Amino acid sequence: MTGKKILEIAGDFVEDYEVMVPYQALQMAGHEVHAVAPEKGEGESVKTAVHDFRGDQTYVETRGHDFALDAAIEDVDPANYDALVVPGGRAPEYLRTYDSVLETVRHFFEEDKPVAALCHGPQILAAAGVLEGREMTSYPAVRAEVENAGCSWVDGVVTDGNLVTGQAWPDHPEWLAEFLDVLGTTIEHESAAAAADD
Template sequence: MSGKKILLLAGDFVEDYEIMVPFQALQMVGHEVHAVCPEKEDGDRCKTAVHDFRGDQTYLETRGHDFALNATFADIDPADYDALVVPGGRAPEYLRGYDEVLDAVRHFFDEGKPVAAICHGPQILAAAGVLDGYEMTAYPAVRAEIERAGCSWVDEVTVDGNLVTGQAWPDHPEWLAAFLDVLGTEISHEPAAAAADD
């Protein structure tokens, strides 16, 4: 199976784990991932935030890493990509205000291409008006927005057609595995003994 070309949406104070982990994991299995942000270019950086769950009524936010973009949003054409990843954090609340972001998201849904969204990422999908009729999840505080967008809420990682959703970064193993399945990614491991004989 040849690798897919995947677009990943970024913005300042995107959730650190939710951008770093899929960006690296999807490349690790052979996909090409372009991380882009409106008004930023290839090589520019986005500040990230780490959201931790420590028993409070909501998450605690601390400063994360600087994430380097590897493509320029103004230069990309969504038609050139096979799939879309929409991480969470604080970035979605303002990225959904960019018409060009919403247009890009609509392309993936209009074409039935795989889309993976996690945590607050579905705020962008709701703003794009593409969620009516889907069964999905998101960060629980976003549930009201998701339901008003016409979705049925599920309290776990969910796959509905082309859409794969998770609640937050603790869902990464199941969320990414489901996304790889929707992408048609096959991962094979050569047995250690066979590798030693080569």
């Protein structure tokens, strides 16, 4: 497998697990991942937030980690990337106000490149105007917003062409597996007996 070059959009108070886990898991699978944010350059970081589900009507939010960035989104050319990851958290509500973010998202849809979005990340997709006629999911509280953008909302991880969506970080195993499939990633497991023979 030849690794893909993947762009991940971040911002202050992006959800900790939703930015960190895909970043590391996709690298582990052999892909090159660059995390970018508006107005923040290489080596700078964003603050993350941890959203936890404890039986309340909504999640609770606590301060997460500092997540290091690879570049400012304004300094990268989306044409140089094969796929896009859009995590959730609180960041999407303001990231969708940046033209550089919306133009980047539109590029991946116009070129039919793989896109994975999770939780509140679809707020950015809705603002970019790329959801018309799609079948997808999101964090349930964002459902009305994405449906108003022209999509059909489904409960559960959804793959619609090049777009893979999930509701929140508990969906990581299925969401990432579906995204790896869309990327054309194959992971081979060697049996313990075969490994012992090597």
